[in-house]
Amino acid sequence: MTAVQDAPEAQKEIGRDRRRKEDQRLITGRTRWTDNITLPGMLHLAMVRSPFAHARINGIDTAEAAAATNVVAVLTGADLGETQGACINAWPITPEQVTPPHLPMPSDRVAFAGEIVAVVVARTAAEARDAAELVDVDYEELPAVVGLKNAIKDEVLAHPDLGTNKSAFWRFDSEEAGTGGNVDAAIEKARVDGVVIEREYRQQRLIPAFMEPRSVVVDPTGEQVTIWSATQIPHILRFALAATTGVPESKIRVIAPDVGGGFGGKLQQTPEEMIAFAVGRRLGKPVKYTETRSESLVSGHHGRDQWQKLTLSAEKDGTVTGFKVELLADLGAYVAIVGGGVPVLGAFMFNAIYKFPAYQFNCQTVLTNTTWTDAYRGAGRPEATFGVERMMDELAAEVGVDPMEIRKQNWITHEEFPFTTVAGLEYDSGNYEAATARAMEMFGYDELRAEQKRRRDAGDTVQLGLGISTFTEMCGLAPSRVLGSLDYGAGGWEHASVRMLATGTVEVVTGASSHGQGHETAFSQIVADRLGVPFENVEVLHGDTQIAHKGLDTYGSRSLVVGGEALVRAADKVIEKARPFAAHILEASEDDLKFHEGRFQVVGTDQGIGLTEVATAAFAAHNLPDGAEPSIDAEATFDPVNFNYPHGTHLCAMEVDTETGAVKMRKYVCCDDIGNIVNPLIVAGQMHGGLVQGIAQALWEEAVHDDAGTLVSGSFVDYLLPTAADTLSFEIDHTTTPATTNSLGTKGVGEAGTIASTPAVVNAVVDAVRHLGVTDVQMPCTPERVWTAINAPGRGHDGGPATQEAAMPHFDPDAEPGPSSTEGAGA
Amino acid sequence: MIPAQFDYLAPTTVEDALAALAEHGDDAKIIAGGQSLLPVLRMRLNAPEVVIDLGKIASLRGVRDDGDAIVIGAMTPHAVVGSDPLVAEHAALITKAVEHLADAQIRHRGTFGGALAHADPAGDLGAPTLALGAEFVIAGLGGSRTVPAAEFFVDLFETAIGEDEILTEVRVPKHTGWGAHYEKFVRVAHQWPIVAVAATVRVDGATIAEARIGLTNMGNTPLRARTVEDALAGQPATDAAVRAAAAHAADGANPPSDLNGAADYRRHLSTVLTRRAVLAAAGG
């Protein structure tokens, strides 16, 4: 767009803190979530789930359940046969990857507690639930393998037929790749005349815990089978349904209506969706399944779960020379849709913003008899960021300098962009110095350091610690060619179209399906500016394969930087298609037209025509150039050439009560460079929410299985989520270096807070008690772990006491148990 | 989370409730605020055939002055107990304990009697009522009996209330003028305590004349820290004196080990929390 100098600038939509368009219907309950959808004659499903982590199924007696009131059918895996399809792994990380077959409902053996073995179909959800209790499954319990360090021994096998628990080994080596030196040589050299830091960190298992439980409705009565699902990935789900059941893709319509959060947890093709699809088709009736919270916690995929063995080498002055990463990653019972690939995303991020001359990343993925793992907000990058940011603090302590100084000494300076990293990525833009300077100023770093010293000198009961995280991440997934080189099963482009309606309003269709982030608002702002139409006149449509036929959905902070760019390009095509029409109507030359704020203006005259008037003219098609196609609608598919690299400096102050080990957040500030900002309010929401999620990993959340493979933290009583009462108000700000790889100059923000905050918090906790001999506290930093680290500093390294594998009872364990033990895992 | 089917009764008098209990016996369950019972039903840990709601029995609600005691009706919601002036004046320890019990929604539904009848060892009301020497009034078809706190809590989720009985009210001896503090240790705000200490003291000048201390989640039932109480009597309310006495907080306790901490850690916590609770109670 060329700005006409003398015209007064209308207020730009981009940069305005527009209230979210979607919130009125969400907040007032006007919207319909999947579970609100009710169809004539609809039947309800209840799942029968294995209470055992590993067992052979010797028989399933469904007779009593089938005879119960209003039960229409009770079906097992054997009954559904091939119609149930399969759960796919879209990203085999090596050609040799060991991948157990993953049926939605196995009929011979279950591999985790919570796996579905039968489905009851009844006229009401309550009747289905009641009858599910009557299904009698004859299980023969098999030994279960739980925990990475057990599984890697290959003594007890998660899938005996496979002969091993080791799924795949993936390596990146900078010397082999030609992006850096030999890491072992660097480490050996540092052992002689430098500094070597060796640590082992645990990334505990987390549960995405989205607010809306997963739900699916299948209507098989039309020509297309329609599936409503609380999913992040309607397009990928349609592909998987077609590819694994043989139903033509053109016969399937998937709708993701308003979806209440996902955090990666709804980036999945689930057994429940597959079963509902098969049952609906078999019975020829609409069916609905909505999970309970207990089922959600035990059977929705989990995230993280790694052991990280890290070796960092440096010169005596703290200049880094090498970084070697050896990961064990727990896949759970199956290799989920991108499960194996999630830790591999970390391969490109462990080097972070630092100039490591040599780097090696090794990852062994491992199968266990636990809930399968997959993407969770950040997916691979939080794990990597945690590892490197913890190590930089350890290096600073070893060298004896302030942890911010060690970072400054080693990071990429702003003059060095674009910068090709030792992991082979090209960082397009950034300014770590600027973001850090702003964050330090907001934080009052020096005063807090002074207070820390006072408290230490006085031997205060409550000690103060400061934690730093100068993070970057790769987002905007993803350049299709890069995905191809990593053996990922799809591309990373995004699609958009713009429809200019006859009455002057605009429909925008995006393939990036929102699950609560505010796409409708942000995308309206972009289109309003681009086409010069009012914000209110833009309608954003998404999440229905009949409307948005093409798309790759939402994850990896991609919607704005990939989907938004597709939208910009589609909008620009509209303008270019409208230009000859405008010239024709104005009887002017196209070259004399300037497009500004929604109008084509004949330069040097007062003659012009609005874009929406051209749309009306195209609709009437009475007066268009000879032979012109009467439409100015346009679409575009954008495939990024590079990832997108937001970064920021996060500073956290934690108080540690040395008598109890209790920790309390005192202050949290961050300055993030996310390029140009479309809507500051939505950005603030993403930052605050993301921060809490990352802080929760540091302090509260942990999915714990006992030795038998039962999920002990199977309710929110034991899986601790924070509320507003547990956090404080974060101070956030931004510096801006626009991204050079999309025309809006934007960078992703959906995962930034979660990726950055976890190490900042743990670094602060450790910093508070480092003078007491503590070098690490395992996450979540429970009071018990902190207290044990202080009182037995030698044990700090392995995180203090092991987590007890028992939940607080609260709900009377002595009460007479029903036929099933718990609804989530019970039969 | 759909409970199994049950019939629902809502009697308006204690007599009718008792009659219903007698009629349905084992198959019946009483519901007060439902904050503990409903999760049990929804997770299908229990499936009673009849649920008897005490919510319509007006006589079970409210707080009244009864001479040397205050009487709290079993169906009085936590929120009402927490803001009641009589409780604050004569049994401040209960006011303090209710303040951080669960969250605001639960405090408006959950009841004083329901929580005590549920007898969760991590429940916040057992230790204060035990420390204050409360008496529990239990009604049966044959009439009412009164059970002292020390005998009310029998075991994990087990009280002296018989199968066919109902807890109607709790009599709390007045501790007017006593300082009180409930020190609750949690990881997140809406959590049951990992350990909590209920302390109430009568201070005479700078001396602790009398102390009563209850421990939450340090065993299968609420416990009285008698050794600490004895050690405190007559001591100055100083950090050193209280610290020495509080070191005995875990004597005889048998705390659980779970996700939130091992038994030994809880023992340690109880000594720190006892010191803090007593000093806060004494310092006002």
Ligand SMILES: Cc1cc2nc3c(=O)[nH]c(=O)nc-3n(C[C@H](O)[C@H](O)[C@H](O)COP(=O)(O)OP(=O)(O)OC[C@H]3O[C@@H](n4cnc5c(N)ncnc54)[C@H](O)[C@@H]3O)c2cc1C
């Ligand atoms: C998320 C959550 C957090 C919580 N956090 C805490 C906490 O931090 N601290 C805490 O102390 N509590 C906590 N609670 C429990 C809360 O205090 C409950 O209100 C209480 O435990 C039960 O009270 P109720 O009135 O809801 O009883 P109900 O759930 O209705 O009943 C509980 C049991 O007592 C029996 N019963 C009830 N009334 C009587 C009676 N009058 N006579 C005989 N039997 C009776 C019932 O049959 C049932 O077995 C929490 C609960 C929840 C759901």
